[in-house]
Amino acid sequence: ETVMTQSPATLSVSPGERATLSCRASRSATNKLAWYQQKPGQAPRLLIYDASIRATGIPARFSGSGSGTEFTLTISSLQSEDFAVYYCQQYNNWPGTFGHGTKVEIK
Amino acid sequence: QVHLVQSGAEVKVPGSSVRVSCKASGGSLSNFAVSWLRQAPGQGPEWMGGVIPAFGASNYAQRFQGRVSITADESTNTAYMQLNSLSYEDTAIYFCAQGEANWFDPWGQGTLVTVSS
Numbered sequence: 001e002t003v004m005t006q007s008p009a010t011l012s013v014s015p016g017e018r019a020t021l022s023c024r025a026s027r028s029a030t031n032k033l034a035w036y037q038q039k040p041g042q043a044p045r046l047l048i049y050d051a052s053i054r055a056t057g058i059p060a061r062f063s064g065s066g067s068g069t070e071f072t073l074t075i076s077s078l079q080s081e082d083f084a085v086y087y088c089q090q091y092n093n094w095p096g097t098f099g100h101g102t103k104v105e106i107k
Numbered sequence: 108q109v110h111l112v113q114s115g116a117e118v119k120v121p122g123s124s125v126r127v128s129c130k131a132s133g134g135s136l137s138n139f140a141v142s143w144l145r146q147a148p149g150q151g152p153e154w155m156g157g158v159i160p161a162f163g164a165s166n167y168a169q170r171f172q173g174r175v176s177i178t179a180d181e182s183t184n185t186a187y188m189q190l191n192s193l194s195y196e197d198t199a200i201y202f203c204a205q206g207e208a209n210w211f212d213p214w215g216q217g218t219l220v221t222v223s224s
Contacts, residue, residue: 004151034210043202043214044152055212056108087151091209095168098151 002026002090004099012107019075021102023088028068032092035064035073038101039084047086048073078104109134111203111215118221119193127218129186129203137161137181140207143188145199146217157207158186166207193222 003026013019023033031051036044046055048064051071061076075082085101114128129141142157156167160179167175171190179186186203201218204211 032209036211043204043217044211045214046210046212049210049212089152089210094208095154096208098153100151 001095002029002093002097004088004090004097006086006088006099006102008102009100010103010105012105013078014107015080016077017107019078019082019104021073021075021086021104023066023071023073023099025069025071025090027093029071029090029092031067032090033064033066033071034089034091035062036087036089037082037084038087044087075104109136109139109205109213111205111213113201113203113215113218116219116221118223120224121194121222123193124189124191125193125220126187126189127201127203127220129188129215131184131186135181136179136184136186139205141177141179141186142204142207142211143175143177143186143201144204144211145197145201147196147199152202155188155190159207160186190220193220195222198222 005024007022033051035048038044052064063074065072085103087101089098110132137160140157140159143155144152146152155171156177158165158177158179165177176189204214
C-alpha cells in the first residue's frame with residue numbers, strides 16, 4: 001500500500017494567517033490526491049480533488065498543489081470555521097490510502 | 108446531491124457480527140460506487156471495500172477480505188456493510204461514502220461500532 005505521511009501533526013495558527021499543510025506519498029500518486037476537512041463528531045468533507053481542483057462550494061481560500069510524491073494544501077487566511085483536522089488521500093494506487101492528519105488549532 | 112444516512116450505533120461482543128446500513132436520498136445509488144471506510148480513534152480513515160450497485164460487484168481491501176461483505180439493494184436505495192468475527196480492534200466509526208477508485212464524496216454521518224465484552 002502507498003503510505004501517506006502528513007506534516008506537521010499539529011499546526012498552531014492565528015486567525016487571518018496563512019496555513020500550509022504538507023502530504024508526502026511513499027510512491028508516486030501522479031495528481032490523484034484529495035484533501036478533506038474533518039471537525040469533531042462529523043464525517044470528513046471533501047475540499048480538493050485531483051490535487052488542485054476545489055470541490056463544489058469550497059471557498060477560494062483553500063488551494064491545493066503538487067504532483068508525484070509531494071503535495072500541499074494552503075489556507076490563505078484562516079477563518080474560525082477552518083480549525084479542524086485535515087487529511088490527504090491518494091487514489092492513484094489501489095487501494096486508496098489516507099494520511100494520519102494535520103490538526104490546525106488556534107494559536 | 109445525494110445525501111447518505113446511516114443506521115445507529117452498535118455495541119457487539121467479540122466474535123459476533125455487525126451490519127450497518129446506508130440509505131441514499133436525493134438521488135440513486137445505482138449509478139455510482141459506494142464504499143465503506145472506518146476510522147479508529149485518532150487515526151485517518153481506512154478504505155474497507157466498495158460496491159457498484161448497478162453491477163452488484165464488490166471489491167475489498169486485502170486486510171478485510173473474507174471477513175467483510177458489502178452489498179446494495181437498488182429497490183430501497185440502501186447499501187450494507189457486514190463485518191464478521193469482530194475483535195476489540197474493530198471498535199471504530201464506520202462511514203459509507205460515494206466513490207471507490209477516486210475521491211469520496213459525499214459521506215454518511217458515521218456509525219460508531221463498539222466491541223466490548
